[in-house]
Amino acid sequence: MSAVYEKLPLPDKNASLDEILSNTPTHQGIQNMIINAEAREASAISTFCNKFGDEAKLLVLTAAHDHGVECGKWAVVVETVLRLRHLNFYKFFVR
Numbered sequence: 001m002s003a004v005y006e007k008l009p010l011p012d013k014n015a016s017l018d019e020i021l022s023n024t025p026t027h028q029g030i031q032n033m034i035i036n037a038e039a040r041e042a043s044a045i046s047t048f049c050n051k052f053g054d055e056a057k058l059l060v061l062t063a064a065h066d067h068g069v070e071c072g073k074w075a076v077v078v079e080t081v082l083r084l085r086h087l088n089f090y091k092f093f094v095r
Contacts, residue, residue: 004043008036 011020011033021029049056 001044001047004040008040008043010040 020033024032045060049060
């Protein structure tokens with residue numbers, strides 16, 4: 001993992017966003033931070049799977065699946081609440 005952190009170092013947690021982005025446009029700088037974080041995460045998962053084999057791969061796949069299912073359930077709840085609010089708002093003004 002040390003090779004990953006040499007290539008994709010963590011930003012200084014005490015630095016302000018302005019300091020981290022320096023002269024980079026905001027959107028591009030934040031996107032680069034996301035890409036680097038995802039690359040570090042992928043490398044950690046790869047290292048874990050290479051070290052612990054098929055059991056690790058199954059664990060990672062199960063965790064990703066379960067997380068996706070929970071995010072999907074939450075998205076349905078949020079969408080339902082937003083639709084109900086919209087309907088109530090509409091009924092309030094159109095009588």
